[in-house]
Amino acid sequence: MKKTKQLFAALTLMVLGLGSAQADYTLDLMRGVTVISNEVYDLHILILWICIFIGIAVFGTMFYSIYYHRKSMGHKAEQFHENTTVEIIWTIIPTIILVGMAIPATKTMLDMDDSREAEMSIKVTGWQWKWEYEYMDNGIHFFSSLDEASNEARQKNSGIDPRSVPHYLLNVDKPLVVPVNTKIRFLFTAADVIHSWWVPDLGWKKDTVPGFINESWTDIKEVGTYRGQCAELCGKDHGFMPIVVIAKEKADYDAWVEEQKTLAIAEANAADKEWAVDELIAKGETVYANNCASCHMADGAGMPGTFPAISGSAVVTGDMDSQVDLMMNGKGMMPAFGQMLSAVDFAAVSTFIRNGLGNSVGDSIQPSAIQTLQPASTEEDDDE
């Protein structure tokens, strides 16, 4: 019933051509929270009005003609079919309008391109299907993927009403945190296929291309949480790799940086301790659900032809070292998880898949053993 009502409300709105009834309902581009995003918005409105104005003139003429120059009104057709003056006028006027549009557009374009004098840099890497963030100035490094509540609700026929999930599909486990009033330079690249990093409130999107670095910048003026999504089709879960940017006052941001450093140290310590097999399996189950299940399926059955099964897999039931090697370095569509997972998570999921999902090899591997195999990660070269 609620839906019928909503539908009715929306239809009424459309008929009346009116604005929003619901608070979170938008019809237009957002102004955003940077100088650039405001320039973009103004340009958008300018062109929109030019189009509306031309539309009224052209459609007005056409509908006047359709009404008055009808055969049923007894209108006799005139036989003119050329008028050079008129034709020249309606070639020149649009040209002038276009030049008028090109000038502010060029200015905004040049502003957007100027990433000089940035105060900090963040490297963004697109992965199927999560984002990797590396703070080039202080070594903070993490992955950010769809939050668990959305992920559960978005499974086919999950029975969970998306409306009951806060920020459904626009929430992540670990948001990007940045300071306000700071010129931040972003460097974009991708690990597998092309993605596109888009937060509408910043006023732009940029493709992340494997093997290449793209650049963009922002300077957020308001404290707040800004949400976006991957905008370039990147495979199965393209719709499920949101972006959340939290902009904080500088002092709050500095506190967050300190907190992250402490956490990194705690994580490194956790890798050094000896883990019980049960502990590893329990932790591995969560890691599997968050990182592996989207391709290899929650039950490990895989997708025939595209993603191999885990259950009964020759690799998983075979030698531990070759399994770890495959997971560490990737192969084909299988991403290299060596730098994506912490040593603890890596050891946990390696152990879990050998002892769960229908497999029962019975062995396990310790985080400390993984650590020696991992490529140099940011935790280690922290502060050089």
Place this chain on the structure above:
Amino acid sequence: MSAVTAEHDDHHDHGPAKGILRWIVTTNHKDIGTLYLVFALTMFFVGGSMALIIRAELFEPGMQFVDPQFFNSMTTMHALVMVFGAVMPAFVGLANWMIPMMIGAPDMALPRMNNMSFWMLVAGILLLASTLFMEGGAPAAGWTLYPPLVLQTGTALPFAIFSVHLLGISSIMGAINIIATIFNMRAPAMTLMKMPLFVWTWLITAFLLIAIMPVFAGAVTMLLTDRFFDTSFFDAAGGGDPVLYQHIFWFFGHPEVYVMILPTFGVASTIIPVFARKPLFGYASMVYATAAIAFLSFIVWAHHMFTVGMPIAGELYFMYATMLIAIPTGVKIFNWTATMWKGSMTFEAPMLFSIAFVVLFTLGGFTGLMMAIAPVDFQYHDTYFIVAHFHYTLVPASIFILMAAGYYWLPKWTGNMYDERLAQLHFWLSAISVNILFFPQHFLGLAGMPRRIPDYAVQFADWNMISSIGAFIYGPSQLIFVYIVYKTIKGGTGEKVTDEVWEGASKHGLEWTLPSPPPYHTFTTPPEKVPTEHF
């Protein structure tokens, strides 16, 4: 092998082969035209069904019917089937039927190749459709087939690529045939600047096709060698560049969208004067505008790639060049308006669909102009805003004009009148539902909904639901068209139509000087006079 069906002049005329063989071996332009049109209409419903699957899944937030991978296959296949299976073949079908009759020629210049290009099209589309049943599913990387993503396709990849090759060869052969026909087979009195605009637009389109199809074939062949023969054209690890593919693809892809719209312009320029009972306004400027648009289509491709990370000079150049397209396009829209101005208009189905085309295509043109502005396109790009844009330039433009063409020429082709009341119903249902379907997508895109996603945040729910409702009205209402066509072929309203069919039409086109329906072979001797009212 043949029965004598009709004798005219002193020519010994022979009719079609009997039974199913008539359609398989035919070299007659009218038969091949019919084959193309029937095939295109079938594919319109196949591609449409895929669209309905997409809209069903998007009816509500949450995943209800399909898996994300299959959803991506549907968006990909919907586009490929509609572009290569429905819209392009439909216009080739019209070209086959109408160009010889419009220029006073007995048939197409290369009749056997004509037959071959049709059956190659069928083979290509069947091959493409077969990928739906392959391990790993049909291609799901979007119709643009961008690497590296497309290289993750399963068994289907080489089949899809080979199908593109077949479709490309078919299109090139069709284009060669059209050019050869127009240049060599015109009645002596039919000088180039007396040709109907439908012939002109197709002539220009045919050149576009010959220029671009090999480029697309080359791009997909590079994908093939990257995947199977260890080349790395598009792989940075081997010194290649994934963005190179996008440049090649859009060098094909941008003219390709004009391949679908230029003949649309031609049909609109043919229909509007007849129902306004006036000559077309600005015939010569229509021809020059078409040529200008075709030329510009080759130098604007990277406006599809503003966010890919081009140098600033590239961004600015492609922005300016793209904005220029608005000028010749504007000329066309003004000319159509001026053609209606002070006419004596009636509103039969062909005219209704044509007027709706002018209005709704203009809307699509406006959003196109908005997206030409590179800095703002950073927001619009890859959202539902562009989905709305190109559907406005394809559905209420190309598809509406194809419907208009169907109603306009069906009485000529069959000798029977279609049911005007049902056609009006078809028009109004289509015109209203197509806007319910696509207009809200502008709002979705501006509000931040990316395209090609199977599920969305809840603030997008209402407009998606409305859009889906529009789709579920628009889709089934096209069945009315099938019913009307079927009834018309079977006798229509019962009244026999005149040669002219539409009042004064013979002043506008040679086809209206022929009997309705025209005999199997027409203009075996060229007509001496051609309509000259454009001057």
